[in-house]
Amino acid sequence: MSLRTLALVSGAYDLLLGLGMLLAAPQVARLFGAPEPVPVVNAWLNGVFALALAAGYFWAAGDVGRRRGYLWAAGVLAKGLGAGIFVLDHLVNGSPNAFLVFAATDGTLALLTLALLLRTE
Numbered sequence: 001m002s003l004r005t006l007a008l009v010s011g012a013y014d015l016l017l018g019l020g021m022l023l024a025a026p027q028v029a030r031l032f033g034a035p036e037p038v039p040v041v042n043a044w045l046n047g048v049f050a051l052a053l054a055a056g057y058f059w060a061a062g063d064v065g066r067r068r069g070y071l072w073a074a075g076v077l078a079k080g081l082g083a084g085i086f087v088l089d090h091l092v093n094g095s096p097n098a099f100l101v102f103a104a105t106d107g108t109l110a111l112l113t114l115a116l117l118l119r120t121e
Contacts, residue, residue: 003064003071003116010075010109011057014050021047033096053078068117075113083107 020028025043026036037043053074060067060074086103089095 001112001116003068003113003120004061006109006112006116007057007061007064007071007075010079010113011054011061013105013109014054014057018047018050018054021050023047032098032101034099071113071117076110076117079106079113080110083110 021043025040025047029036029043056070056074060070064071083103083106086095086099086106090097090099090103
């Protein structure tokens with residue numbers, strides 16, 4: 001897989017997540033066995049954050065050679081820390097098991113991004 005392809009995949013993932021949080025936050029929460037967000041504005045803000053990440057991935061995919069810094073920040077740091085936070089929350093606060101899907105997905109994307117960035121240094 002190329003770094004460009006991975007940026008597009010990561011962008012699509014965050015785009016879908018962001019739209020879900022903005023347009024159907026209560027339904028998305030129920031789907032993952034979580035209580036509805038209160039206040040819902042917190043979910044909407046998370047949706048905005050995910051859409052911003054998606055836009056950055058699509059921008060970076062246009063010229064991965066010159067926009068690698070974004071992939072380090074969003075693809076390795078944000079996704080890697082996000083995966084760790086999902087696991088920590090599950091262990092400490094008993095968040096739903098379904099949240100571990102996000103940990104696995106974000107963690108996998110972070111590790112793939114790291115590997116591809118290091119491979120193409």
